[in-house]
Amino acid sequence: MASDPVPALLWAQEVGHMVMGRTRKLLLQFGVLFCTILLLLWVSVFLYGSFYYSYMPTVSHLSPAHISYRTDCGSAGPVLCSFPVANVSLVKGGRDRVLMYGQPYRISLELEMPESPVNQDLGMFMVTIACYTRGGRVISTSARSAMLHYRSTLLRLLDTLIFSGLFLSGFAEQKQLLEVELYSDYREDSYTPTTGAVIEIQSNRIQLYGAQLRIHAHFTGLRYLLYNFPVTSAVIGIASNFTFLSVIVLFSYLQWVWGGIWPRHRLTLQVTNRDKDVSQQEGQRRTPNRRPGPRGRAELTRVPEKSQDDGDQAAVLGPGSQLPEEKGRALQPLNEEGLDQETSDGSGSWEDAALLTEANLPSTGPETLGSPEPPGGPPRLRPACSSS
Structure with a gap:
């Protein structure tokens, strides 16, 4: 009876070692599975981000238009010596282009004009734009008319009385932001990319605070969904990439496991025997x-x-x-x-x-009609039957 606890202790020790081995194996498998899932998820996010960055163009681009005009005429008063002109570059950093091939854009010019008597008496004026490519060659032109919004004397008086505090403190100004649409559906050509645009305001009496060229992209199809539903598109795209990568990893694992269980020696032996049979038949x-x-x-x-x-x-x-x-x-x-x-x-x-x-040894006698026959007698000929 005194020797009974020893086998029980050994049994418990063996069971403990077995349980610890299985637990260690399960933890190792769980760790490998967790790392694999984390890696697949990171790769899926990276692929979706790369696709979004390369596929989606710039939604809106705002570039300042620096107005220039001649001053060598010596004229006095509000009349300028020439029309105001601005040259706007459409290349970011000298390398990256703002416009993407095949994408429709809306191009407009925003003019910040004060409500001065000169601008109110100006009436209508023309705004032209000329897009050029490398070398200064013009590839597209457009012209639009514009005019300052009309406000009566009473309306301006009431506006001045109501917002006088803001006007005096500098939080508001008596000005209008006039937007002139130059292109409603401008598409970039892949063979002649646009590198810049020249804007001209055909009025030598206009007064401006500043001007900006705004380029806004119109999205359709997949780009419309990616822009208007970014969260839903991101979830669907990442889930699709994760599923695709998971299927590839799963099939690779099964191929590795089944390749170790079912070797290809039998197939090789069958092919070798078949080749031997074919060679014997040809022989x-x-x-x-x-x-x-x-x-x-x-x-x-x-x-x-x-x-x-x-x-x-x-x-x-x-x-x-x-x-x-x-x-x-x-x-x-x-x-x-x-x-x-x-x-x-x-x-x-x-x-x-x-x-x-x-x-194959050659015969000793010559094979001519006038020569004597060899000593062995006339050669044997295989009889041949003629159909005639």
């Missing part, structure tokens, strides 16, 4: 016909095809005669190249190769 097909020679050796001959002209010539010569060409063909053995190819295929043995070499 049997290439084996030539053998017939015994006059001295008991194997002699290889080629049976020529008998045409109708040869049959007619044989009939003229007689039944006991033989054509010289047919006689030469019957006695001519295979050449050395054919024997080398047949022996190199591996289908025959070394003894067959030796017999074939001896059979």
